[in-house]
Amino acid sequence: MTLAHKYLGIAVMAFLAQCGLFASDETKAKAPIMAEVLSNSTPADWRPLDPENTLYMELASGRVVVELAPEFAPNHVANVKALAREHYYDGLAIVRAQDNYVVQWADPNAEKPDLARKIQHARKTLPAEFDRAMDPKMPFTPLPDPDAYAPMAGFSDGFPMARDRHTGKMWLVHCYGMVGAGRDNDPDSGGGTELYVVIGNAPRQLDRNVTLFGRVVQGMDLLSALPRGTGAMGFYEKPEQMVPIKSIRVAADVPEAERSDLEIMRTDTPTFRNLIESRRNRHEAWFQVQAGHIDIANVPIPVRLRNSGGSRK
Amino acid sequence: MTLAHKYLGIAVMAFLAQCGLFASDETKAKAPIMAEVLSNSTPADWRPLDPENTLYMELASGRVVVELAPEFAPNHVANVKALAREHYYDGLAIVRAQDNYVVQWADPNAEKPDLARKIQHARKTLPAEFDRAMDPKMPFTPLPDPDAYAPMAGFSDGFPMARDRHTGKMWLVHCYGMVGAGRDNDPDSGGGTELYVVIGNAPRQLDRNVTLFGRVVQGMDLLSALPRGTGAMGFYEKPEQMVPIKSIRVAADVPEAERSDLEIMRTDTPTFRNLIESRRNRHEAWFQVQAGHIDIANVPIPVRLRNSGGSRK
Numbered sequence: 001m002t003l004a005h006k007y008l009g010i011a012v013m014a015f016l017a018q019c020g021l022f023a024s025d026e027t028k029a030k031a032p033i034m035a036e037v038l039s040n041s042t043p044a045d046w047r048p049l050d051p052e053n054t055l056y057m058e059l060a061s062g063r064v065v066v067e068l069a070p071e072f073a074p075n076h077v078a079n080v081k082a083l084a085r086e087h088y089y090d091g092l093a094i095v096r097a098q099d100n101y102v103v104q105w106a107d108p109n110a111e112k113p114d115l116a117r118k119i120q121h122a123r124k125t126l127p128a129e130f131d132r133a134m135d136p137k138m139p140f141t142p143l144p145d146p147d148a149y150a151p152m153a154g155f156s157d158g159f160p161m162a163r164d165r166h167t168g169k170m171w172l173v174h175c176y177g178m179v180g181a182g183r184d185n186d187p188d189s190g191g192g193t194e195l196y197v198v199i200g201n202a203p204r205q206l207d208r209n210v211t212l213f214g215r216v217v218q219g220m221d222l223l224s225a226l227p228r229g230t231g232a233m234g235f236y237e238k239p240e241q242m243v244p245i246k247s248i249r250v251a252a253d254v255p256e257a258e259r260s261d262l263e264i265m266r267t268d269t270p271t272f273r274n275l276i277e278s279r280r281n282r283h284e285a286w287f288q289v290q291a292g293h294i295d296i297a298n299v300p301i302p303v304r305l306r307n308s309g310g311s312r313k
Numbered sequence: 314m315t316l317a318h319k320y321l322g323i324a325v326m327a328f329l330a331q332c333g334l335f336a337s338d339e340t341k342a343k344a345p346i347m348a349e350v351l352s353n354s355t356p357a358d359w360r361p362l363d364p365e366n367t368l369y370m371e372l373a374s375g376r377v378v379v380e381l382a383p384e385f386a387p388n389h390v391a392n393v394k395a396l397a398r399e400h401y402y403d404g405l406a407i408v409r410a411q412d413n414y415v416v417q418w419a420d421p422n423a424e425k426p427d428l429a430r431k432i433q434h435a436r437k438t439l440p441a442e443f444d445r446a447m448d449p450k451m452p453f454t455p456l457p458d459p460d461a462y463a464p465m466a467g468f469s470d471g472f473p474m475a476r477d478r479h480t481g482k483m484w485l486v487h488c489y490g491m492v493g494a495g496r497d498n499d500p501d502s503g504g505g506t507e508l509y510v511v512i513g514n515a516p517r518q519l520d521r522n523v524t525l526f527g528r529v530v531q532g533m534d535l536l537s538a539l540p541r542g543t544g545a546m547g548f549y550e551k552p553e554q555m556v557p558i559k560s561i562r563v564a565a566d567v568p569e570a571e572r573s574d575l576e577i578m579r580t581d582t583p584t585f586r587n588l589i590e591s592r593r594n595r596h597e598a599w600f601q602v603q604a605g606h607i608d609i610a611n612v613p614i615p616v617r618l619r620n621s622g623g624s625r626k
Contacts, residue, residue: 097538099533099534099537099538100489100490100533100537128601130601130602145461146459146461147461148458148459148460148461148606148608149604149606149608175514176413176513176514177413184599185598185599187601200489200513200514201488201489201513201514201515201610201611202514202610202611203611204604204608204611205592205595205600205604205607205611207602207604208601208602209599209600209601209602220412220413221412221540221541224412224413224537224541225410225412225538225539225540225541226538227534227538228534228537228538279518282518285498286497286498286522287518287522288441288443288500288521288522289443289520289521289522291462291517291518291520293461293462294518295461295462295517297514297515298514298515298516298517298518
């Protein structure tokens, strides 16, 4: 940023402040509270997970459910599913838990040629899928507020994303629970054998630096509450600290009776826009000041047992 | 926000984008990486914790160190210290761990008149200290980038804060590790008997709705990795799930040999401004795209053992 741009930024901020964009006391138009949005929702406001684009990671402590995003990272999604289907992940482990950052799972023996898990049909690495071309046919619910890291942020089919009309690109963004494919310094060195999930404050500086391909929709607490690793970058230093992964399966390959029958609130509806508004200005009795603003990492995407009528979050 | 303001916001965003404020590809001016900033820092870039404004919460798993912010919440700081000095907290418990939100500690028997811990000299409730008047004499290091929730954000003496020249107010903001005093719906119903710490994505909507008075500078992982409560809002449902608090002490009351000899990077120095820059544009070899931006919740405040020369974070 040049000095001129910096001063421009300050001038613009002063202008926004004058216009009341930050003067939350002036933005008390009555909005619903989230509990009302949920209770007033109809079955059409929810959609089931697609079993072909859902992963189950089974830990001793329970199941982590990941929704995949083939529209944003088709090759990574296909490869992770291929790895799951050849049972690549079964018996591997969570090897890293860095506080306020990420939990990561991988082959603990990846660096030992004799012991490393062999890939049968899937690929070890793939070209990066950091962003993709904007597609006007894809649903997009923009946030009404400016995003700090991108020209515009919003939601597409249940995923937090950003886009830039200037470059014609859109990309998934690093919010809590987002799942990506770890890589080395070569941008094309990831592929799905090392996966991570965000467990802390949204590390938006990672956006467009690493391929995101999914989001944890249930079971985050099985990952976020793991003991932090004491090694550099939160890696576990002893094998016995690692958390074994019993299996990772594509939901479609799991007998129907054993699936997690979840549904997610659709993000392309008036109901979801009401939900966003309910979080921009909080009218629960406890709140004294409405922020008049929401950032993408603070918008919840409700999930519940299918046909339960009860929200799970 | 009126419709006119909303469109204005979009226009301003487009303008900023044109100017390259979000076009990170255009902002690759070479900046140091954080490791260089730390290794090049001098003793004058660090300050010790003031024992009179430091709390130690002792858990079976270790010590949590909280730095207090008397400049922002003098009455709450004084009352929490008074509570600690009459041993009010000793034997109470962590009663709540809500995923991606807060951990809270309190008297598990607060609602039972016969069993509730009695306050001796401190106060049960205090007038809210949600914000305070700006003071040009206080150090303030602004972030160079716009903040989503306030006209300007930055750091004062080690604390993340925001301010508004229009109202003449400044306030601490809800970043990871910030500590506040829980309250009921009455804004003046908090006081320090129920405390919380942010363990998830910065819940900035809470800013100016609740009194923040400190920040955890060491031991966050002892709180953030606790099992999540399964009751409403993450409360533990069974007494045996609660985590006992052995004691909370003012560091000045602890024998010097038993204190945590930490020092914090000063936030009013060229070194800290370099650190901010090192996080706005990441020049480590791994990064392909620089964000050209940082939000306040993503700026680390380094802490280390005093005179160690080695960073602890």
